[in-house]
Amino acid sequence: MTFTKPVLGFAAFSGTGKTTLLEKLIPLLTAQGIRIGMIKHAHHEFDIDKPGKDSYRLRKAGAQQMLIASSRRQALMTETAAPHEPRLDELVLRLDLDNTDLVLVEGFRHVPFPRIELHRRVLDKPLLYTNDPGIIAVASDHPSDCRGLPSLDINDTAAIAAFIVIWLDATTH
Numbered sequence: 001m002t003f004t005k006p007v008l009g010f011a012a013f014s015g016t017g018k019t020t021l022l023e024k025l026i027p028l029l030t031a032q033g034i035r036i037g038m039i040k041h042a043h044h045e046f047d048i049d050k051p052g053k054d055s056y057r058l059r060k061a062g063a064q065q066m067l068i069a070s071s072r073r074q075a076l077m078t079e080t081a082a083p084h085e086p087r088l089d090e091l092v093l094r095l096d097l098d099n100t101d102l103v104l105v106e107g108f109r110h111v112p113f114p115r116i117e118l119h120r121r122v123l124d125k126p127l128l129y130t131n132d133p134g135i136i137a138v139a140s141d142h143p144s145d146c147r148g149l150p151s152l153d154i155n156d157t158a159a160i161a162a163f164i165v166i167w168l169d170a171t172t173h
Helices: 018-030 054-060 088-094 157-172
Strands: 007-011 036-040 065-069 074-078 102-106 115-119 135-140 151-153
Touching: 007 018, 007 157, 018 036, 018 102, 018 157, 036 088, 054 065, 115 157, 135 157, 151 157
Parallel strands: 007 102, 007 115, 036 102, 115 135, 135 151
Antiparallel strands: 065 074
16 A cells, blocks of 8 residues: 555554553654654544534534534544445545655554554564564564564654654655
């Protein structure tokens, strides 16, 4: 899968700490001037609207798309006629790519694009990289033989950020 902007994902089993790591990584990357777009896959129905709010009422009344905008933020909610899994390439195109240097993705593990695998020994789950050619590095809480892939310490956020900056530079030049 090819994108017009660099896209980097994080692959891991539930409970590994993907969101927690991203919360720490994003400020380190933005401090270096990297403008981040973020896509997170949800495996369940979710709602960012609150019942009773105007946008919720209008969407529930049948608006297929509901764009809420203020001077500080915008949110677009789109109803799908027939439920289907979203496609990552379509979601990337919905971002404001003119103001994005890097798209980070949480989820979409079965889509072929570059990802860093996150692994914690305590979860007793297998490493994913052995069956996933999209994985470009493994960040774990224990040293492992990653068959030539970079091995990162999952608890060293600065080192993971440095790896991403080097990868981004290599990808864009």
